[in-house]
Amino acid sequence: MTTVSQTGKPTHDAVDHRKGPRRRGDALHAAIFEATLDELTAVGYAELKMEHVANRARASKGSLYRRWASRAELVADAVHYTIPSCAARPDTGNVREDLLGCLRGFATLLNGPSGEAIRGLMADTIRNPDLMEVVRARFIDPGVDLFLEVLRRGAARGEVRTTALTPRIASLGPDLLREYFLVHRPPIPDRALVEMVDDVIMPLIRA
Amino acid sequence: MTTVSQTGKPTHDAVDHRKGPRRRGDALHAAIFEATLDELTAVGYAELKMEHVANRARASKGSLYRRWASRAELVADAVHYTIPSCAARPDTGNVREDLLGCLRGFATLLNGPSGEAIRGLMADTIRNPDLMEVVRARFIDPGVDLFLEVLRRGAARGEVRTTALTPRIASLGPDLLREYFLVHRPPIPDRALVEMVDDVIMPLIRA
DNA sequence: TGCCATAAGAAACGTCAAGTTCTCTACCCA
């Protein structure tokens, strides 16, 4: 098929979706999410271009910008859309194992394409501080809640001092993990997680 | 004064430094550093443009790129050049006060234009992971060394368990501070520093 | 003192992606 552009230059299109089947609403939304994640996996956040996402989704840039004001918002939505339930919730009956299980779950996530995305989102936070609230609400606070729950179960079993059930203590795990994640190259080694639990958290919470 | 550009368009320049006094070497180097810091203070890292730094320094972009390959390298050098000696080294004879003093010193730094710059540099780390080593060597490792020294003095006075003299414990202060810095809007409240010391570090190191 | 290599200043250029706008048209619904 041959069309002629406004400037008269002929372009040969494999498929012109002005004429082909055309998705709308949720179907298009989902297709863009999948394209975003594929692109994220393929080239990473830093090299992710709106135009490439559009092409991969067989959509137009206009459709993307109609829904999201920026790359950051698109990626935040796309990652949030696919993170299953923000990692598993281990319950082994032992606080140390539960804590380690949580950290390992997060680390696995951060070592994959979602980690790439979160790293990039935190970077964009500088140009757009409002994004920080979004990142915190979606990717940070849930982790603290999970740790607090683990500590409460431990306290119920008598493993954990009740005075350790504070936000400051509960967020130590997520904080140290994120800190490690942001300052070191991936992947996060398991040894670092064990140190966080055994050298910092356990001594602080032991009954 | 009026000059004629290559394309024949007349341009009216206040001063054309092809004819004016011309700095070289260290004088120019220093002028560029000062312009970088002024620009950082004025518009922040995200909005810092090489061209604007050049204009402010009354230098050319060419001169900048002859010395630094990127904005990140320029800013890293400029900030490092002006940080006095990476904060004071309190020695009050009391571990808790020393720790708090260190954290307050860093927090003051991070609440100013240097903090803006460091935040931005950490963001650029995503596009350029080599930068991470530079940031760590210049702005992170010195902090850990300082804390380790404070802990050693405390141990010598019998205030600190000798088993607490590990990198994991010594870097807790800088780690938690940086974590807070990266995830929250400035400024860092003093309350957060006190919590780090009293709820996390002190319980872990007490003899 | 005068010559010359070096490097600074200014401006233009090529590139690239962001974001916008335009036209055309498929799809949905009343």
Added chain:
DNA sequence: TGGGTAGAGAACTTGACGTTTCTTATGGCA
């Protein structure tokens, strides 16, 4: 079945980056 909505595709505008070119001031050296 006809009209409004929204998607596809491409051109366009803008803005910054990093480079190149040309001119000329500066400092070292003979």
